[in-house]
Amino acid sequence: MLNNPKNQGMVLWFTGLSGAGKTTIANKIAKILSEEGSKYELIDGDVLREQLNWDLGFDEDGRKKNVNIAGYTANLLSKHGVIVLVTLISPFKEQRDRIKMSINNFVEIYVNTPLEVCIQRDHKGLYKKALANEIPNFTGISHPYEAPLKPDVEIDTSIISIDDCVKKIINFLNEKIARLD
Template sequence: MKLKQYGLTIWFTGLSGAGKTSLNEVVERKLRSLGYQVEVLDSDIVRQNLCKGLGFSKADRDENIRRIGFVAHLLTRNNVIVLVSAISPYREVREEVRQRIENFVEVYVNSPLEICEERDVKGLYKKARNGDIKHFTGIDDPYEPPISPEIECRTDEESIAESTDKVLAKLAELGYL
């Protein structure tokens, strides 16, 4: 039996090191195992391919998110489930993307800055604190948390499995699964 699939964008936002990519990967595997067609737009990969040349000024970050949102919109309207993993630090541009995409679920991957710094496998926070990286979100550039996301995952208190279950349960509750 073929599943009835609705196009949907699931937008994972949060600080670097909060667990967006890890959660995204597990949600992707679960959805694929259930038979859903899924595409992943990870900000780091999109920046290398679609947004090369953009810097980290507010204008460039906003443009990066708009481009990711545009691709997510195209896929969503063609009944693909799109998983976006992007810091997307500014509320206004996240809301702009939300307005463009009919089926949009925002997942706030919430973890305190101190925990994100402890998890920092790339050493980016250390470089930002030393002044080697400028405009780093959470250090010398703001992160504006969502006011009312559909889902909030507290990755400092929940395991990835618990957060995944929370995401899938909410998607089922909203009628997407």
């Protein structure tokens, strides 16, 4: 349970490889927040590209613009007491750090699942295509992923269950909110 009596807005930024578990974990947290009556919003990379940024590519420029739009929107919402869950590969460290500096309560969650496990899961069938050179600029295969050096929370979903990932994040948030009071 999230103990947020002053309804602090914040941004929970999930970064990691495709298939790492960002969306799965964020959806579970969103469900808890919804049941508790907290104000929350989800900004998911796939949905953002489908609904708004369909014209952006996966080269560096396209990715950076997509990530900046998510960061900008998350910042606006969080200023109004919304807990914003952002699930984006967001591969560039310098860009994530810049967004972090611009947002008041920013929590960087590194979903650090090994590439081999993500390839095995291949939940969208994209790794198979990327490994066959059918998709250019695929993170971890033909495009870089710059891991966070000091994330607020780090989880490896190959060794921790989804529920334990959620617990770890909620515990961190409760400690953080208590420090803000």
